[in-house]
Amino acid sequence: METLASATELRAFLHGLPGVDQVGAEERAARLATRSIKTSAKAQAIDLAITMVDLTTLEGADTPGKVRALCAKGMRPDPGDPDVPQVAAICVYPDMVPTAVEALQGSGIGVASVATAFPSGRAPMEAKLADTRAAVEAGATEIDMVIDRGAFLAGDYLKVYEEIVATKEACAGAANDGHGAHLKVIFETGELVTYDNVRRASWLAMRAGADFIKTSTGKVSPAATLPVTLVMLEAVRDFRDQTGRMVGVKPAGGIRTTKDAIKYLVLVNETAGPDWLTPEWFRLGASSLLNDLLMQRRKLATGVYSGPDYFTLD
Numbered sequence: 001m002e003t004l005a006s007a008t009e010l011r012a013f014l015h016g017l018p019g020v021d022q023v024g025a026e027e028r029a030a031r032l033a034t035r036s037i038k039t040s041a042k043a044q045a046i047d048l049a050i051t052m053v054d055l056t057t058l059e060g061a062d063t064p065g066k067v068r069a070l071c072a073k074g075m076r077p078d079p080g081d082p083d084v085p086q087v088a089a090i091c092v093y094p095d096m097v098p099t100a101v102e103a104l105q106g107s108g109i110g111v112a113s114v115a116t117a118f119p120s121g122r123a124p125m126e127a128k129l130a131d132t133r134a135a136v137e138a139g140a141t142e143i144d145m146v147i148d149r150g151a152f153l154a155g156d157y158l159k160v161y162e163e164i165v166a167t168k169e170a171c172a173g174a175a176n177d178g179h180g181a182h183l184k185v186i187f188e189t190g191e192l193v194t195y196d197n198v199r200r201a202s203w204l205a206m207r208a209g210a211d212f213i214k215t216s217t218g219k220v221s222p223a224a225t226l227p228v229t230l231v232m233l234e235a236v237r238d239f240r241d242q243t244g245r246m247v248g249v250k251p252a253g254g255i256r257t258t259k260d261a262i263k264y265l266v267l268v269n270e271t272a273g274p275d276w277l278t279p280e281w282f283r284l285g286a287s288s289l290l291n292d293l294l295m296q297r298r299k300l301a302t303g304v305y306s307g308p309d310y311f312t313l314d
């Protein structure tokens, strides 16, 4: 993160970024989405995708029992096959963090908490920071904050920048061995409307210290799309070229099939490059993708399609 001269400097920087070629981005994403991969590579891709899943439940009706069941599923996605890798993280609301921390103890799986008045981002700053601190103190290893889209769309970039900086500071709690929680910054790209805004939000968040940039909350349509993710992957690639710092990317919302997951992996490889093809730098935020990955994995291994009833619900 860096010290900014002023709101004027930030606005000039963001508006000085090259505009996104909308047609070009959409065509490139569509072209990459048609790329086929060999069966052996598909098996590897499915396992890689499983390791990248932030297995998510973000419902008003979430209960400790549901969160514990999700944690069990994340640790051992297919009880019938111990070779299936575990997921990257379990993503929950802040009040469910203690339950997830306890259930995942010793597993190495991260506990991601949404924060800063998720999903709208509409609350006084102090409430947003308290939200974040509570999650970190309860043991969250990752914080998925939402930006203030209203401020962004009104052109108040400095406000958004300062919120990200303050949230990053709140992530540096006493928990997590003193290293602090990793900060993912959610743009809600469906509300930012243009690819130019997505590029601006990406650079704004990265300059403010984001560890990850994330497309969506899953509560607004459109959520994650391939072209939006392409724009974000270009941003993290260019940011590393300029600063030497790597930032991760997390598309989230509406990703439900193995086919979709593999399209994202191809996009990562071809846009940011293979350095990003690890759970450290790329995640798939999803509430109901894991079962399809498990079904396709089993089908590849046995030739038999097990059907959704075979696996526990996710």
Ligand SMILES: O=C[C@H](O)COP(=O)(O)O
Binding pocket: 056, 058, 091, 216, 217, 218, 219, 223, 252, 253, 254, 255, 285, 286, 287, 288, 289
């Ligand atoms: O961060 C993850 C999203 O909330 C998940 O959205 P989804 O339920 O559409 O998979």
